[in-house]
Amino acid sequence: MATLDIKNIRKRYGELDVLKGIDLSLTDGEFLVLLGPSGCGKSTLLNMIAGLDMITDGEIRVDGRVINTVHPKDRNIAMVFQSYALYPNMTVAQNMAFSLKLRGVSVAERQEAVAQVADLLQIGHLLDRKPARLSGGQRQRVAMGRALVRNPSIFLFDEPLSNLDAKLRIEMRTEIKKLHERLGTTVVYVTHDQIEAMTLATRIAVMKDGAVQQFADPQTIYEQPENLFVADFIGSPPMNFIPALVVSGSSGPELLLQGDERQIRLPLNHHGRPGQLVDRKSVVLGIRPEHVTKTEEGPGPADRMIVEGRVDVIEPTGAETLVVFRLGGVDVTAKARPKDVVHKGALNKFAIDMSAIHLFDKETGRRL
Structure with missing residues (x-):
């Protein structure tokens, strides 16, 4: 687990301001959802936390340590991508163990970590298969397993359920919630789906045009929206x-x-x-x-x-x-x-x- 502090984060591409001074703070084990329409800057912010994109101004701290210039592999942060990003030529077990192999972890330790996570995600029977033989939900579990074996301090999810059908999305949403409650790891989760945000988050940051419109727990955002945008974006049917x-x-x-x-x-x-x-x-x-x-x-x-x-x-x-x-x-x-x-x-x-x-x-x- 870890604390996460985002202080006055800004991102510019030339004259274009993509992020306009983001301030967010998470305690150990919180589940933050970055919610907003496409193009509001939520995925950009997630990539900056992961170290995949450079910060123009501001700082990001994990457990009080500034990580602005820390290489992604040294941040102890794991990311689950929308596209799963599995290696097609590797089995499930090999995909899950690959990051541990790069870090020089022994074969025995890798096998033990993969077995534990596979049991947690109930994918032990899939370890010898390759991604092409998996369903969308199974691929998502493998992508989550690959992140879990690293035992990271923070999990990042970039719209992980957007490629799944409606029924499977509900099932996987429940699995992610159970997983978080079981592990207690700090999570930052990006979505444009307000149902996902309301059901998963301990706190939600509603974003629009690179700025946070409201940062609060789901019930507060639903019952006391700060402005018309938040009121309209949260709720189905809308207000x-x-x-x-x-x-x-x-x-x-x-x-x-x-x-x-x-x-x-x-x-x-x-x-x-x-x-x-x-x-x-x-x-x-x-x-x-x-x-x-x-x-x-x-x-x-x-x-x-x-x-x-x-x-x-x-x-x-x-x-x-x-x-x-x-x-x-x-x-x-x-x-x-x-x-x-x-x-x-x-x-x-x-x-x-x-x-x-x-x-x-x-x-x-x-x-x-």
């Missing part, structure tokens, strides 16, 4: 965003939803920070689909507001039904139970849980 205006009401500030002919007002009660909800301020109302539900009932508690919207799309998924309707001039997705009666093309009643709403500044995108 609903409705343009609104803060207006004065009889019992305090209210939200006036814009874009509809009908005037829809939602009381804010205690939402927002003092001084931020000024009258006539343009905001974006964020509400996750699970907090918009189908209902036929009248008004309930103060934190539950009933609205009407015309349903355009109904998407049954088995366990639940996704319903798309118009509210505030935009499409809003709600979650309904399979037995709920939803009338397509007609006005339907929906309940909004006002205790679960998010407000964002329309100009800056920051959370209010």
Whole structure:
């Protein structure tokens, strides 16, 4: 295990800033997921930790030791690549033992290490096969085994599941989580899949355009997104965003939803920070689909507001039904139970849980 400290890391290619001052710190045994869309800089950062790419500014420390100029083979960091990167002319056992052979480890020690890791990953029956005779999931296990035999202080994973089919991805995701819990090794994992991030990470760094937008545990990022980008990127289906205006009401500030002919007002009660909800301020109302539900009932508690919207799309998924309707001039997705009666093309009643709403500044995108 090892600590990892990334201080003000920058990467430039000529005039192009790829990484713009990244600061992250991990304690022993943490599982960090670098999450973001393609081109945000997450793989570049991973390569810099591994020593495969040079740092323009800043420093990387492992257990307090600066490793900026340390050769990759001397960093005691193992990397699992997206493409597996197995040698096709070697057997599974030879692939797994190759790095130990390069380091001068004896044959007996290599065989013992390979046997232990093969037993851990349940690939002992594959040791005499070559990569061409393996399935995608088996190749991924071998790639992980090759990293494990080195007993590294830090594991790096670069989108390791992206080449697998949906069912196998779920299985391998579970195996990686079990492996981390068993070994307790520090992990840095790159993905653009927010489900992988939420299920695997102890902490997530959400990245966009070479900068970290939020660095926190998965539940905090889901429940308290720092800005519109994070709120939109995390969650499936994604969060609903409705343009609104803060207006004065009889019992305090209210939200006036814009874009509809009908005037829809939602009381804010205690939402927002003092001084931020000024009258006539343009905001974006964020509400996750699970907090918009189908209902036929009248008004309930103060934190539950009933609205009407015309349903355009109904998407049954088995366990639940996704319903798309118009509210505030935009499409809003709600979650309904399979037995709920939803009338397509007609006005339907929906309940909004006002205790679960998010407000964002329309100009800056920051959370209010």
